[in-house]
Amino acid sequence: MARLVLFLLSLLTGGRPAQRQLAWQQAGGSYRGSPVIPRTEPDGTAGSGPEPDDWPARPAAPARPEPEPDRHVYAGPPRRRRVPRWAKWTAVIAAGLIFRRAIASVAVVALSAALHLVGVNVHLPSIRFGWPWQASTSVITTKTTNTDLGPWVLQKIEGISKPALGRVTFNFLFTHKVSKNIGPWPCWYASTFYAVGYASATVDLNPGPTWWAPATGHYALRVLTRPAGGKPGSVSVTMVLPQPQLPQTVHDVSIDNLPSKPVATQHSWTYPGFGCGVLLRPQFAESVLYAQAQQLAFYKATHASQVTRPLISAAETEATQTIRDNFIQPTVNAFGYTLDSFAITWAKD
Secondary structure, three states: HHHHHHHHHHHHHOOHHHHHHHHEEEEEEEEOOOOOOEEOOOOOOEEEOOOOOOOOOOOOOOOOOOOOOOOOOOOOOOOOOOOOOHHHHHHHHHHHHHHHHHHHHHHHHHHHHHHHHOOOOOOOOOOOOOOHHHOOHHHHOOOOHHHHHHHHHHHHHHHOOOEEEEEEEEEEEEEEEOOOOOOEEEEEEEEEEEHHHEEEEEEEEOOOHHHHHHHHOOOOEEEEEOOEOOOOOEEEEEEEEEEOOOOOOHHHHHEEEOOOOOEEEEEEEOOOOOOHHHHOOOOHHHHHHHHHHHHHHHHHHHOOHHHHHHHHOOOOOHHHHHHHHHHHHHHHHOOOOOEEEEEEEEOOO
């Protein structure tokens, strides 16, 4: 019944041969065991009824390609969601803060190597390499007792290679005199000059290993408080050093500001009177004046109390500042302490 209905519908649409053919094929109709192909008239109009058997067989209409099934195209893994820029920078800053000690240590080493290659000698701070998980135990693992911290500080002091120099400046006058007798009459001529002298006293900051032997008592470090609760500890250091050494040779002093014109002149007025001074009036060489002024300055720097006292005081001050600021203070700070007091006494001869 369904096939007959479809065939009748195809007859009603006679102007649409393709639809009639499709309806007939779907109805399963056949003519003499072969599918019925609509006949087309010479004028292009569709004919009706089946074609005679004696007509040449026409090629079957090409079958319409069946639509390919909808295939799922693989486009790869789903695109990841992009991380915001602020999140990246936050992670970088957090990592820098956590590993700041390791980063700073590596940066200082790299900078020191670069400066060494270009020939620049710069003293960079010393930063020990360490991981973040080592920070909590740094105070415990470092040497914080009197027995352990003392040798570390003394080792730094024993590394001092240069003495401390205390320098003073002093002014003085000196007179250069020339005399030559004319017969029985004495004749002399003298000039007074103004000079500025420079002298230095030295302090031996490292007298040698025997000087620092424990039995001598020349060095003592005492722990007052230990680091606790995030607060640094405190230590006190006392030392004994040899007394400052005054200039040893005339070459340890120098002279400056020798005027070419003397401050004052004197000469003899004996007979033949004025002619004696005029004839002996010399032009003193600067090298002669410098040598005489240097000898006088050396004597003042070793014997005159108005020069020796400030000279020794300047040497003691220089030695105290050098040892405290460059050797003891940085060392105890590295171990979590502060220098509460520091004193140097001077050994007696």
